[in-house]
Structure formats: C-alpha cells, structure tokens
Amino acid sequence: MNQLTRRKFLAGASMGAAAAAAGPWVLKARAQGGPIKIGVVLPYTGVYAVLGESITQAMELAFARENWTVAGRKIEMIKEDDEMKPPVGIRKTEKLIDSDKVDILTGPVHSGILMGMRDKVHNSKTILIVSNAGADAISRERCSKWIFRTSFSNWQPNQPMGGWVAKNVSKEAFLVAPNYQAGKDMMEAFKETYLPAGGKVVAEDYPKLGETDYAPYLTKIRQSGVKAVYCFFSGTDAVNFVKQFDQFGLKQGVKLCGAGFLTEPDVLPAQGKSALGVITGHFYTPLLENPTNQKFVKDFREKNVGKMPDGFACQGYDTAEVIIRALKAVNGNTQDKDKLVAAIAKVEFDSPRGRFRFDPKTHNVIQPFIYVREVREVYGGLNNVPIDKIADVRDPGTGCTLPA
Numbered sequence: 001m002n003q004l005t006r007r008k009f010l011a012g013a014s015m016g017a018a019a020a021a022a023g024p025w026v027l028k029a030r031a032q033g034g035p036i037k038i039g040v041v042l043p044y045t046g047v048y049a050v051l052g053e054s055i056t057q058a059m060e061l062a063f064a065r066e067n068w069t070v071a072g073r074k075i076e077m078i079k080e081d082d083e084m085k086p087p088v089g090i091r092k093t094e095k096l097i098d099s100d101k102v103d104i105l106t107g108p109v110h111s112g113i114l115m116g117m118r119d120k121v122h123n124s125k126t127i128l129i130v131s132n133a134g135a136d137a138i139s140r141e142r143c144s145k146w147i148f149r150t151s152f153s154n155w156q157p158n159q160p161m162g163g164w165v166a167k168n169v170s171k172e173a174f175l176v177a178p179n180y181q182a183g184k185d186m187m188e189a190f191k192e193t194y195l196p197a198g199g200k201v202v203a204e205d206y207p208k209l210g211e212t213d214y215a216p217y218l219t220k221i222r223q224s225g226v227k228a229v230y231c232f233f234s235g236t237d238a239v240n241f242v243k244q245f246d247q248f249g250l251k252q253g254v255k256l257c258g259a260g261f262l263t264e265p266d267v268l269p270a271q272g273k274s275a276l277g278v279i280t281g282h283f284y285t286p287l288l289e290n291p292t293n294q295k296f297v298k299d300f301r302e303k304n305v306g307k308m309p310d311g312f313a314c315q316g317y318d319t320a321e322v323i324i325r326a327l328k329a330v331n332g333n334t335q336d337k338d339k340l341v342a343a344i345a346k347v348e349f350d351s352p353r354g355r356f357r358f359d360p361k362t363h364n365v366i367q368p369f370i371y372v373r374e375v376r377e378v379y380g381g382l383n384n385v386p387i388d389k390i391a392d393v394r395d396p397g398t399g400c401t402l403p404a
C-alpha cells in the first residue's frame, strides 16, 4: 500500500470506527440527510403518454414551489416509463424498489399495471401513492396498508352517472370501453345505477386498448338504433373515438356520454368541435371557482406554455401535496414507515378539486364532488362546463386491516 492510499484507508477506517462508536442513531441521522427518493412509474410513450406527462408536470410544479426541499431534505424524482406494458411496469417497479431503494413510489396510469405491481409493493412494504390507475380491487379485496390513491377508483366517476343518464338522457344505452380492467370496472359501475333507474343496456362492446379504427363498433351502434352511448376512453383512444363518432354521422342522433377522461383538456384540442355536447362525469374541471384551483390553473399554465391542466394534473399536484405534507409531519423521517403511513392517512388540504382527504377504510380519496360536465365553447375555447354535481363520492370498499 503506498503512502497516499494508506492515509486514505486509515482516515476511512477511523470515520467508520467513530460512527460505530456513536451508535446506530448517528448512522440513521446521516442516512436521513440524503435526498428523499420518489420513484415514478408512468407511461411516457403509448396511448396514455399525455396522461403521464400531465401528472409529472403537476408534481414538478408542487415540488418546485418547495424549492425541491422538504423538512431539510432534497426531493429527487426517479422517472421510469412503463410503456403501457404490464411486464415493463412491474420490472421498473422492482428496479425502483430493489436497486434505487426509493422512499415512496407513485404512478401508474394503467389499472392492469397497478394490479401487477401490487404484491411487490405490499410485500416489500413500499409506500405507493397511486396517481391515476383506478382498479377498484385496490380499494377492496386487494387493498394494502402501504397503498394510497389520490386519483379515483374506477367506480367513482361512473357509478353516479348511471342514474343521471337514465333520468336525463335515455333509458336505452350502448356501452363501449377498452377491453381491460379499467374498461370493465367502469361499465359495471355505470350499470349499478343505470339498471335500477329503469335503464336498459342494449349492447356492450370492448375493443382492444389502443384501437385506431372504431368503424366496426360505430356500425353496430348505428344498427342498434340507440339514442345514447356511454363509454370510457382516454388518451389517443379518446381522440380517435370522439372524432370517428362524429365523422360517422352519429353525433346528430346519438348522445355521447362517458367517464370524464373522454374529453379532458389533454385531448380536447385534438378532438376539436367533434367533442361539443359530449357529457361526462369527473371530479375536476379547470373551471372550478375555488381559490386553490384558480392559482393552480394560473401557475400550471405559466409553467407549461399555456397548457390547460386536466384531472391528471390535479392528481399529480395532489400526490405531491400529500407527500410534502406527510414528510413535514414526520420531520423528513422516511425510515419509520408506520409513522409515515399514519401521517399520510391524516393529510387533509384544499386541493384544486375541493377539500382533499383519504377514506380511512380504503386509503382512497373521497371525491368532494363528481361533476356532470358538458363540452361547450366558452371562455374562448372548448371546456367541460359543470351542469350538475353529486357530493361526497366514496368508493364502497370496506378496506383491509390498516395501521392503528
């Protein structure tokens, strides 16, 4: 060993000895001084890429407000593209948990990816704050004390719409949604109130996620003679379905209704006037007149070259807000996970959507309102204008064993 290497070795050895002598709390405090790692599993490519982008932009807005430092610790976001493929999402989740050793995980957008991630998250006791994927099972039989959801369960924006459509639109409907868990969950939730209100489902169809040609489905809708369609589509699927529905000439005689994702501001500019008159249910619209939302819309647009925030952005903002508030409550201590879980469960604040709080039974957000919205040309553009609302919408899940 030469002089220099020997000196370095001795210095390192004496530092190690000092830390060991000081006890584990010194090591813990030192470890606590490092950055807080937030692992992000979202789609940055594929049908739902625009959703991933909105969630990320809004999280970054909230963390930037705190100068990327909370309770004296830097916030570091490690972003992974799940490419909308469950095996990729699961692999990225494993990498973030096992290699990057993230403190908190957030995402995904796709219900199937969330279901695939669930056991890894639960078994490794990693805190996951779901920022979109609505799989109902996560608030029910597959819930976990380590999982929270700031977005919605698939049930929440759809169940109130069944009764509303039966009363205000038509007692006969054609249902259509992509053929995967979110599509199935949402149509089931709609039927839960549509059927008891006297509604009849004339037919249901489930095209593949990422379908680009809806002509065979639109032909069946025309042939059925229905006066209403209820659907769920999002991202580029929503753009294609709404435009082709109009191009097919169905807009004249059939009312298009659905889950709010169908006409969110991420897709409205591409849909253009084809979206006019579409009726959807959602917990958010940028037109909400509360002061938190007005500031959020202004700040988000300033930061993102005039882009209008959508519900996905609201979810991203609320996810970051939950993280910031909980970390402050535990003074930045991410090692005591039980304490951090308890702090997250207690977080409450004024969100752009209204008062934000988790249901203690399910760890799923209670929606202050589900708004029935209609796309109208107002304030110089296409907007989702609230025309009715249903208060205090919570998933019917009864939850699992949560910490005391």
Ligand code: BEZ
Pocket (backbone or CB within 6 Å): 048, 109, 110, 111, 112, 132, 133, 134, 135, 154, 182, 234, 261
């Ligand atoms: C889902 O897969 O859960 C989902 C995707 C896009 C919008 C809403 C829900």
